[in-house]
Amino acid sequence: MAIDESETNNDDTLLPKSSTKPAKTPTQHAVRKTFKASAHLANLLPTGSVLTFQVLSPVITRQGKCISLTNQIFTAALLGICAASCFLLCLSDSFRDRGGKVRHGFATLRGIWVIDSPDGGLSPEEAYKYRLRFVDLFHALLAIMVFAGVALFDQNVVKCFCPEPSDETRKMLSKLPIGIAVVCSLLVVVFPSKRHGIGFPLSRR
Structure with a gap:
């Protein structure tokens, strides 16, 4: 018995076609926002400036001893140069x-x-x-604050400028960098930047 081709074609047209993409669930949307915010946070602090600071800090401070005033001056200059680098690279x-x-x-x-x-x-x-926009200057200031938190975590720098800190100073130095990191992370998530600084990969705008 022959099969009518017109009937089979009509049956195919009745099948539903999924031309639209399925809607994202609230969980998928939240995960996407989280990863996007993490990307903005990673671009806040230039890794080159931090790496330079971590390599030169033990050498300039003589493992935190700072034998002479010259070591303290060079350490302060290193901090200033790295902080200025973080500021300028956020404007690139x-x-x-x-x-x-x-x-x-x-x-x-x-x-x-x-x-x-x-x-x-x-x-x-x-x-x-x-x-240049206001958010760029805001991110540059946040980058300096984050770098300051990294410097406070460096025991060589702390021992150089404060060889014998008190108990209250030790507690403050242990809590202040964490507070800076939390506050700056929230501000970066709330006020993201679209800049692709020197050394960061490009993405679609």
């Missing part, structure tokens, strides 16, 4: 030019100042989109 940004190459620059009030391209690689209108 990266983008792809018309040729697909990654360009780097610093945000200014008039736009982005490209440091590795003679013509800038962007039109004035496009460069103005990368202008």
Whole structure:
């Protein structure tokens, strides 16, 4: 017995087709927000500045002994340079030019100042989109605070400037970095930044 092809075609058209993506559950949405916030937090503190500080700190402080005033001056200079580096790198940004190459620059009030391209690689209108904003300065200040917390955790720096701390000072030095980390983490999650600083991977805007 022959099968009518028109009937089989009609049956196929009656089958439901899932053309739309399934809606995300509240748990999946929360997990996505958590990972996105963690990415913003990871971009807050430049790893290069922290690594430089951790490598040079034992050498300059002589394992925390700071024999002379010169060691304390050099240690303070190291802290200042690393803190300034954290501040400036938070104001840096990266983008792809018309040729697909990654360009780097610093945000200014008039736009982005490209440091590795003679013509800038962007039109004035496009460069103005990368202008300096208040949230950039806010993140730069948070980066300095986080770096200060890292420095307070470094026993070489603590022993250099405070060889014999009191019990109250020890308690404060143990709790203050944790408080700084918690507060800055919450602020970064509430006020995220879209900057892709020098050394950080690019993502779609």
